[in-house]
Amino acid sequence: MRLLLPACALIILSACSQNPTEIHTALNTPEFNETRFRQDIQTLSSDAFEGRAPTTRGEQLTLDYLxxxxxxxxxxxxxxxSYLQSVPMVSYTASEQQxxxxxxxxxxYRQDIVLSSxxxxxxVNIKDAPLVFxxxxxNAPEYQWNDYQGVDMRGKIALILVNDPGFALPDSGKFTGKAMxxxxxxxxxxxxxxxxxALGAIIVHDTQPAAYPxxxxxxxxxxxQQDLVLDSATQAQRVQVEGWITQTNAKALFDAAGLSLATLTDRAASGPINVALDKTADIAFANQATYTNSYNVVATLPGSQAKAEQILxxxxxxxxxVDASKGGDQIYNGALDNAxxxxxxxxxxxxxxxxxxxxNPLQRSLTFVATTGEEQGLLGSRYYAANPLYPLTNTVAVFNLDSTNIYGRTSDYTIVGKGKSELESYLATAASTQQRIAVSESRPEAGGFFRSDHFSFAQYGVPAVFAGGGNEPADEASKAYRxxxxxxxxxxxxxxxxxxxxxxxxxxxxQDLGVYYQAAQTLANSDDWPGYYPGTEFHHLRPAKTPAANTPQRPENVTAQGMQ
Incomplete structure (x- = not known):
């Protein structure tokens, strides 16, 4: 789609332009301070910050620093x-003596299975609970798929495969093929x-479809394990026990039931399935819940004209x-992810x-949200999206950074989940000024679009992107270093x-910071409201459209209700 840019790019041009490439070429990308950027990474991931777990001393150090x-x-x-947004959280700690x-x-525990409540x-005291594959x-009506059809799961424990049928049969037309x-x-x-x-749910781990060992x-x-404090009705509905089992032990479990995990896995990819194992589970462990607040850090640079309209x-x-049960190094510093x-x-x-x-202020406002609890299930971004400091109806777009590129310059530029929204066009145009080509991620089966904070906003219809890096080194030296x-x-x-x-x-x-900078700069100085393309999960929340006039209008059906 051709992006409709502002009538005049006030900060750079005395003449008008409707060509996004010309706009981006004219815009000045600043010289980012590598020494400062490097020092921020080094400090935030130092042992002094103790791995930055929510509700710990490491959090307080991080909040102060940011x-x-x-x-x-x-x-x-x-x-x-205040720079802080309180996020009510509860920490659940399951005993390791399970x-x-x-x-x-x-x-x-740990070797064969990991369970929590x-x-x-x-x-937790579960006795003789039936196991059901x-x-x-x-349960996806739009794909005519329901693995729970005809089974009453009350009092039972579900055994579940990771990923979706499209991964197993990418050429079958099921779901979205290899892309999770x-x-x-x-x-x-x-x-x-x-x-x-269900009483419980246990996922069968498999490295390839899970995308991690x-x-x-x-x-x-x-x-x-941190989580948001839920309302009583939602909390009461939640399974009593959840976790993972290794594929090796899952195979042994199915063998004991006289069933073949491999055969059932093949059947599961071909069509909806549920099979009672005629075997039961006994599970017992102590569990502790501790209530406390964690915090998002939220800072705003007000716009000069459309101050109420936010780009995040x-x-x-x-x-x-820190994992004190480990010998040797116990601190998960998280330098790449996500200092x-x-x-x-x-x-x-x-x-x-x-x-x-x-x-040279931007016309729209920029807000920077450093979120808590992403590693525990996007908790901070989920909370902000449900309790925004600025209305989501006024939120134009979200640019998310998670594990930036430490592998050298590239000639391509990866947009995770490429093809979802018009917002991507801003990134593609900005990347082109660096002679880079915007591409999809190399492993869409890993489900990267659903694994970082931008997804929390996409669920409410706000165009959100997660992009950066690439797979093609810029030159031979970059290739060797990579x-x-x-x-x-x-x-x-x-x-x-x-x-x-x-x-x-x-x-x-x-290089990637420059792409995000240019894309945000152009969008912040425009009247455009990007939307989601037809055929995507979020199109009905904020649809993409090309206005007939050269003065883009705010979509009438922008919603803050979110996906149900």
Whole structure:
């Protein structure tokens, strides 16, 4: 779609232009301060910040650091002058001394299975609960798919495959082929099992369709698990126990029931399925719930004309924290994920604030949201989207930074979930000024669009993007460095080796900041309201449209009600 740009680009042109490429070429991308950007990453991911887990000392250090940084840049606190938005949270801690028997097989915590309970129940005691295999655990009328058809799940535990049928049969026309839908995400599977009245839900881990190894499950799902404080009705509906089982142990479980996991997995991809195992589960462990507040950090740079209209930048400040049960290094520093993204929005904020102080403010306002609890299920962004400091009806777009590019400059530019909204056109045009081509992610089956904070806003119809990096090195030197650094960082996702490295080449990250900067600058100085394309999950919430006139109008059906 041809983007309709402002009648006059006030900050750069005395003449008018309707060509986005010309606009972007004329705009000045600032020289981002690499030393400062690097120092932010190094500080936030240092041992002193203790892995930045919500509700810990590491959080307080992070909140102080970010509030000071935004204030120093000249941004105002978005919450009546405060930079903090309180996010009511509850931490559930399941005992590591779990007694778990599935089909008579003893399961060992961490090694074989990871279970938790998101209830303030002190003790989980489940005895003789029937086990039911429910395929992918999907109820999707638009795909004529219901794995729960004809089964009453009350008092039963669902065993569920990860991802969705399109991954297993990408050429079958089922779902969206290899690209994961939201139905493939673990969050959805627990939500749907709860809606079905199940007592519990256990996902069968498989590295390929999950897009991460068992170590990620073990590291992410053990220890205190944060969640939002839910209303009593929603809380009461939630399954009593949820978690993951290794594929090896799931196979043994099905074998004990006289069934073949491989055969049932094949059947599950071909059509909806549920099969009772005629076996039961015994599960017992102590559980503790602790209520406290965590915080989003929210800072605003007011616009000069359309102050009420907001463009958001998001990045999560949290990581996994400290695992005292481990020997050796116990701190999950989270340098790449996501000290680098936080450093990115700080640098973008500083540059836009500097531009405004020099007499070139943006027409629309920019707000920077450093979110809490992303690693626990997008908690901070979910809370902000449901309780926005600025109405979502006035929120034009969201640009999300999560794990910026440490692998050198690229000739392409990845837009995760490419093809969803008109907002992507701004990124593609900005990338073209760097002689880069906008492309889809290389592994859409990983479901990246649903795994970071922008998704919380997409669910309410706000165009939101997650982009950066690429797969094609810009030159031979970049190619050699990329291969070397990929090897060094192998296995570091959600692991203790995600630490700052002085030998990181951050030129690719700075390149990406320039794309986001230009895209936001153009959109902030326009009257355009991007929308979602037909055929996407969010089109009905804020549809894409090309106005007949050259003065784009705010869509009449912009909604803040969100997806049901």
């Amino acid at each position: 509030s000071t940084a935004f204030a120093s840049a000249g941004l105002i606190g978005a919450n009546d002058g 007694q778990v028997s599935l089909a008579g097989i003893t399961m060992h 998101r209830h303030d129940n002190q003790q 429910v395929g992918y655990g999907i 839908t939201y139905y493939g995400r673990w969050t959805y599977k627990f939500e749907e099992a709860s809606r079905q009245g 068992w170590s990620v499950v073990e590291n992410s799902w053990t220890g205190a 930048f998001t990045a999560h400040w949290d990581h996994i924290g 680098s993204g936080i450093a990115g929005i700080l640098e973008i904020a500083r540059q836009f604030a500097k531009q405004a102080s020099e007499g 291969a070397s650094m990929k090897e060094k960082m192998k296995g570091c996702y959600h692991n203790v080796c995600d630490e700052y490295r002085a030998d990181w080449d951050l030129s690719g990250a700075l």
